[in-house]
Amino acid sequence: MWLGGHPGFPRTDYQPKPSNVITVPHPHFYRDEFGSSNYEENAINSAQAIEDAIIFEGPESVSAVIGEPVSQPLGGILPHEAYWPLVREICDKYGVLLIFDEVITGFGRLGEWFGANLVKTNPDIMSFAKGITSGYFPLGGTTSTKKVANAFVGGPEKVWSHMYTYSAHPAGAAAALANLEIIEKNDLVQNAKIRGLQISEKLLEMKEKYEIIGDVRGVGLIQGVEFVEDRVTKKHFDSSLGLNKLLTDELRKRGVWIRVPAFILPIAPPLTINADQTEELCRIIDESIATVNKKMGK
Numbered sequence: 001m002w003l004g005g006h007p008g009f010p011r012t013d014y015q016p017k018p019s020n021v022i023t024v025p026h027p028h029f030y031r032d033e034f035g036s037s038n039y040e041e042n043a044i045n046s047a048q049a050i051e052d053a054i055i056f057e058g059p060e061s062v063s064a065v066i067g068e069p070v071s072q073p074l075g076g077i078l079p080h081e082a083y084w085p086l087v088r089e090i091c092d093k094y095g096v097l098l099i100f101d102e103v104i105t106g107f108g109r110l111g112e113w114f115g116a117n118l119v120k121t122n123p124d125i126m127s128f129a130k131g132i133t134s135g136y137f138p139l140g141g142t143t144s145t146k147k148v149a150n151a152f153v154g155g156p157e158k159v160w161s162h163m164y165t166y167s168a169h170p171a172g173a174a175a176a177l178a179n180l181e182i183i184e185k186n187d188l189v190q191n192a193k194i195r196g197l198q199i200s201e202k203l204l205e206m207k208e209k210y211e212i213i214g215d216v217r218g219v220g221l222i223q224g225v226e227f228v229e230d231r232v233t234k235k236h237f238d239s240s241l242g243l244n245k246l247l248t249d250e251l252r253k254r255g256v257w258i259r260v261p262a263f264i265l266p267i268a269p270p271l272t273i274n275a276d277q278t279e280e281l282c283r284i285i286d287e288s289i290a291t292v293n294k295k296m297g298k
């Protein structure tokens, strides 16, 4: 929880902060922390923040940089295409590993097999889970470059020693293989890309109509809407107004179950969603936001 962060579950709920974790600003142009004048500049400044932190801490003391190629908790934040290649360069310059957390983004959700494909950057290590079995069986894992893997080869003292109750569970592997076959056979990665474009288009229309929408964003089947009280200051509604609860209820009344944390509506339907279902989903989201927009006095 300290590596990332989530508007519904703030880091401060998980004190104390681990002493060896350094955090830097998110490459998030809508909420840019650097005074950047455009999307690309935000990416360059955000990457620079990583380099500055590595230099400040001392490169020899930094093992790795970890991040999600596209961040889900804030609703599909895709950094400008310059960001991850720059981070890769910085990591290489200082001998720091790059880790992609692809627990959410991996196995097709972004309309590419991995976030790494989308952002055209190879990490040294990648963690994955959810999408590999589509949740039909719990399975998570880590993969790495040969160079990293070879550090654990060459005798018992080099073996990766850790203990899990269910490591190498064959049912998980079988579920994963069956699931991957279904994804491939039905071209669900491409489906995620197309349905994502369909959702993006509808979200842009909603942004035109509803004052409470500050930003819409996303790629593939990670899309999001951010709600604000004021579009100019980008101030969020006071949590006591319960916008997230109102919206959750309106969606549920119409048959759509989405957990709305704080001020973000995250939209991440199954990779199997078809065109008609996407249309219906967007219609229900539109109606629900319309109702909440009115209730919030807009």
Ligand SMILES: Cc1ncc(COP(=O)(O)O)c(C=O)c1O
Binding pocket: 068, 101, 103, 104, 128, 129, 130, 139, 140
């Ligand atoms: C981005 C991200 N990373 C890591 C995790 C943890 O994954 P697991 O529960 O499979 O260990 C989650 C879980 O929700 C996640 O969303």
